[in-house]
Structure formats: structure tokens, C-alpha cells
Amino acid sequence: MSRGFYIGRFQPYHNGHQAVLERIACSSDEIVIGVGSAQFSHTVANPFTAGERVLMLTRSLEDLGCPFYVIPIEDVQRNALWVAHVRSMTPPFDTIYSSNPLVMQLFSEAGMDVLSPDMYERHTHSGTEIRRRMLDGEPWEHLVPTAVVDVINEICGVERLQRIAGSD
Ligand code: ATP
């Protein structure tokens, strides 16, 4: 049984993440997905709660064709302990898929296999760019799975982001 691990903040989950997960699905029996910085929500950089992000992922991956687990993971303020923290919260996994330099470094130092998936249209498909579009009232819906559009509309996510970005 081979299990792959993928982690992100998913603020929000977008088509770039989806493209990577669809690729990983073909090379693992199961996938463990960590929702990082789980304790944050209602900020401009982290507008959505861990639970809302779990919904975005779970609904978007319904047809993945590979069993997956979505697990919120809070930050620890000590990078040296982070891998042990992640592993204490997740089903055992053998391969890490990440392009994040710190994530790659920490798992490599722990002696684990790290693979770096190719980026999918990174210029437009980034959480930062999608949040900017939401704030500026520009189209963002085409950059995320339709299930994510539904979740964000359901929670009035764009309105939330625009309100918390306002000044008093
Ligand atoms: P932000 O701009 O808020 O950091 P992000 O798009 O980088 O958002 P994260 O949740 O930080 O999304 O990323 C999770 C993982 O997905 C990271 O390893 C990141 O490198 C990867 N990733 C992000 N965008 C893409 C993309 N377009 N194609 C492939 N992988 C991506």
C-alpha cells in the first residue's frame, strides 16, 4: 500500500492543486491531504476556516477515483518539530509531493521521499492571485473547481474577504 502526502493552506483550493492531485492519484493507492495553517481564518491572507477548506477539497475530489483523507493541521512554531507533528496527525505515508522549499527541506531531512510536481499555470493559479481578484471584484470562478465556487458562494466568502479587508 503506497500512500502519498500533499499539503497546502488552500486559501482557496484551486485548479492548480486539483491538477497536481489528479496526477498523484495515478501513482498512489491512497492520498493524505493536509490542510495547513488550520487555526487561521477570517484574515485577508487566510479567509476560510479549516472546515470550509475541507469542504472545498472533499467536494472537488469526489471523482478522484482514489481514496483520500483530508486532515486539518495547525501550525507549530518550531520548524524542527513540524514533520513529527504532521505525522502524529495523519495516516502513515511514504511519498511527499510538494514544491514548497521549506516543506521539501524538512521532509528530506527526516529521510523521506520528496517529489516535486510540475506547476500548473502558476501565474494565474495561485491563492494570492485568486484572493486579489475576489477583493478587486474581478472574475475568479474559472480558476477553481465548480464545487469551490459553490462552497464560497454558500458561505458568502467574497463578501467576508472584502469586509475584513476594509478599514474602520
Ligand atoms: P498562496 O498564494 O496563498 O500561497 P498557493 O496557490 O501557493 O496559495 P498553497 O495552499 O500555498 O497555494 O499551496 C499548496 C501547494 O500547492 C504548494 O506546494 C504549492 O507550491 C502548490 N501549488 C500552488 N499553486 C500551484 C499550481 N498552480 N500548480 C501546481 N502546484 C501549485
Ligand code: MG
Ligand atoms: Mg503558497
